[in-house]
Amino acid sequence: MTRSIDAKTSEPVIRFEEVTKSFGDRRRRHVVLNRVSFSIPRGRTTVIAGGSGQGKSVTLKLILGLMRPDSGHIYVDDLDVTTLRGAELRSLRTRFGVLFQGAALFDSLTVFENIALPLRERTRLSEEEIRERVMATLRQLELDGHEEKFPAQLSGGMKKRVGLARALQLDPEIVLFDEPTTGLDPVMTQEIYELFSRTQKRLGYTAVIVSHDIPKVFDLADRIILLNRGEVDVFNDIEEIVHSTKPYIREFAEMTMGELFGGNSGEKGCADE
Amino acid sequence: MPEETPLLLRPFAALGDTVLYLLTDLGRMGIYLFASLLGVFRRPFRFGELVKQLRFIGAGSISVIFFTALSSGMVLGLQGYYSLHKFGAEGMLGSAVSLTLIMELGPILTALMVTGRAGSAMCAEIGIMRISEQIDALECMAIDPFRYLISPKLLATLISVPLLTAIFDVVGIFGGYLAGVKLMGVSSGSYFNGMMQSVTNHDIRLGIIKSFVFALLLVWICSGRGYFVQRIRGAGFGAESVSKVTTQAVVLSSISVLIFDYLLTAILL
Ligand SMILES: Nc1ncnc2c1ncn2[C@@H]1O[C@H](COP(=O)(O)OP(=O)(O)OP(=O)(O)O)[C@@H](O)[C@H]1O
Ligand SMILES: [Mg+2]
Numbered sequence: 086m087t088r089s090i091d092a093k094t095s096e097p098v099i100r101f102e103e104v105t106k107s108f109g110d111r112r113r114r115h116v117v118l119n120r121v122s123f124s125i126p127r128g129r130t131t132v133i134a135g136g137s138g139q140g141k142s143v144t145l146k147l148i149l150g151l152m153r154p155d156s157g158h159i160y161v162d163d164l165d166v167t168t169l170r171g172a173e174l175r176s177l178r179t180r181f182g183v184l185f186q187g188a189a190l191f192d193s194l195t196v197f198e199n200i201a202l203p204l205r206e207r208t209r210l211s212e213e214e215i216r217e218r219v220m221a222t223l224r225q226l227e228l229d230g231h232e233e234k235f236p237a238q239l240s241g242g243m244k245k246r247v248g249l250a251r252a253l254q255l256d257p258e259i260v261l262f263d264e265p266t267t268g269l270d271p272v273m274t275q276e277i278y279e280l281f282s283r284t285q286k287r288l289g290y291t292a293v294i295v296s297h298d299i300p301k302v303f304d305l306a307d308r309i310i311l312l313n314r315g316e317v318d319v320f321n322d323i324e325e326i327v328h329s330t331k332p333y334i335r336e337f338a339e340m341t342m343g344e345l346f347g348g349n350s351g352e353k354g355c356a357d358e
Numbered sequence: 359m360p361e362e363t364p365l366l367l368r369p370f371a372a373l374g375d376t377v378l379y380l381l382t383d384l385g386r387m388g389i390y391l392f393a394s395l396l397g398v399f400r401r402p403f404r405f406g407e408l409v410k411q412l413r414f415i416g417a418g419s420i421s422v423i424f425f426t427a428l429s430s431g432m433v434l435g436l437q438g439y440y441s442l443h444k445f446g447a448e449g450m451l452g453s454a455v456s457l458t459l460i461m462e463l464g465p466i467l468t469a470l471m472v473t474g475r476a477g478s479a480m481c482a483e484i485g486i487m488r489i490s491e492q493i494d495a496l497e498c499m500a501i502d503p504f505r506y507l508i509s510p511k512l513l514a515t516l517i518s519v520p521l522l523t524a525i526f527d528v529v530g531i532f533g534g535y536l537a538g539v540k541l542m543g544v545s546s547g548s549y550f551n552g553m554m555q556s557v558t559n560h561d562i563r564l565g566i567i568k569s570f571v572f573a574l575l576l577v578w579i580c581s582g583r584g585y586f587v588q589r590i591r592g593a594g595f596g597a598e599s600v601s602k603v604t605t606q607a608v609v610l611s612s613i614s615v616l617i618f619d620y621l622l623t624a625i626l627l
Contacts (some may be wrong), residue, residue: 135439151494179500189495203499206402255499328465 097124182257431533484584548607
């Protein structure tokens with residue numbers, strides 16, 4: 086409960102104001118976000134949930150300025166991402182660590198080179214220091230022994246972990262993870278979430294995690310943003326979801342957290358696919 | 359719901375859409391060219407990548423260029439001999455072969471061969487990086503994709519193509535010598551003398567300018583089409599879009615090389 090109060094009062098680092106994003110042309114318009122407003126608290130973990138195709142990945146791309154909204158504003162601190170270009174956008178992005186849904190590894194580089202790339206390009210560390218850091222991350226994510234492989238030689242879950250390792254290299258201030266645990270087994274999933282808790286405590290970054298691991302990921306969340314048909318609902322506590330009266334949220338809650346919903350909330354850590 | 363365009367006006371609406379698309383596309387490509395040229399001067403410079411690209415675009419094309427040059431030189435030798443023989447002017451063979459190669463065929467065929475070999479590969483590579491979000495990932499790491507990805511290819515092409523053109527010219531002239539002198543019996547002295555006397559610095563300069571312009575055209579169009587693979591009208595999505603855009607890039611770049619060949623010849627000759 087204390088955590089949720091924090092999330093309410095903590096100052097926002099990212100703010101969406103009346104953001105609309107749609108795809109398609111005049112004849113076939115598909116509105117993904119319809120005048121949505123919400124904020125993401127600093128130094129906390131925010132989980133973005135919602136069915137497939139509801140705009141979770143699009144939301145992350147909007148934050149990064151990789152896509153531009155049709156209307157509305159997106160602020161990171163006081164910078165309006167929707168108006169930034171070139172060098173300003175690049176300097177804003179230095180504050181982010183990003184894991185894409187498809188991992189987006191560079192397929193002509195090895196696992197090691199992929200993870201070392203941000204260090205090589207953006208820091209002045211020596212090759213030795215880089216090697217040390219990368220190997221440490223690899224061990225942490227149980228990827229040691231695979232450093233000479235190319236992305237095409239990895240499994241889906243391994244790619245995800247390499248992407249995670251790459252995103253965490255520069256000690257980012259804000260991390261955006263798009264489905265970090267898809268394709269991982271339950272044990273690895275648990276470990277990844279524990280790793281998140283640990284590193285967040287250590288580094289104090291703001292985390293935005295898109296995840297389908299409901300309810301497991303709610304243990305981690307200070308704020309939950311639910312996307313549905315272009316609208317968002319913001320929850321600062323899992324209880325709010327459980328007690329919501331909106332039909333589709335009740336449906337979502339029943340589908341994703343059946344046992345929780347039945348009042349068995351003590352076991353949420355064990356509930357799994 | 360947006361209002362329907364009246365039936366009668368639809369062709370005009372479509373025309374307008376197309377014109378707008380072409381203008382946007384051209385503008386986009388212009389900015390792209392500017393950014394990739396700027397990227398050449400950004401630090402840190404990726405020397406290793408440049409060497410890799412030089413190997414692929416330049417060194418890797420030598421055998422293709424060699425055989426193309428040899429065969430076209432030999433054809434020129436035979437054809438030239440056949441035509442000149444009618445006027446009893448076999449002595450002109452050397453100058454005819456070398457001028458054709460240095461001013462026209464060398465730059466053109468080199469550019470076309472490099473487009474087919476390296477330009478298409480470049481377009482597909484960049485296109486795949488785009489659709490698999492690798493370019494987005496670069497941008498998110500605040501690594502300038504132009505400096506990192508595009509500019510080394512641009513520079514390598516600008517260095518390789520003129521050098522390959524020079525190799526083409528030399529091998530082609532040798533091919534003409536094989537066909538004209540060794541096969542048809544034109545005297546070796548008149549072949550090389552004719553060449554020395556008729557080829558001027560101006561001709562060589564024209565050839566060099568052409569090869570630079572063609573190199574710029576081909577690397578611009580091929581890499582740029584790949585870079586914008588998702589923005590190209592009618593390209594579709596995924597693997598198919600990359601294949602379509604690669605085809606489009608090769609066709610577009612070959613045609614522009616031919617058009618610019620005419621323009622440059624008309625202006626500079
Ligand atoms: N580049 C694009 N062009 C056209 N439509 C797009 C594009 N990107 C996303 N969309 C559309 O936007 C909607 C939201 O997509 P998004 O990728 O954000 O879904 P998601 O919530 O991340 O789903 P998932 O859980 O399956 O990853 C989808 O309906 C998709 O069709
Ligand atoms: Mg997604």
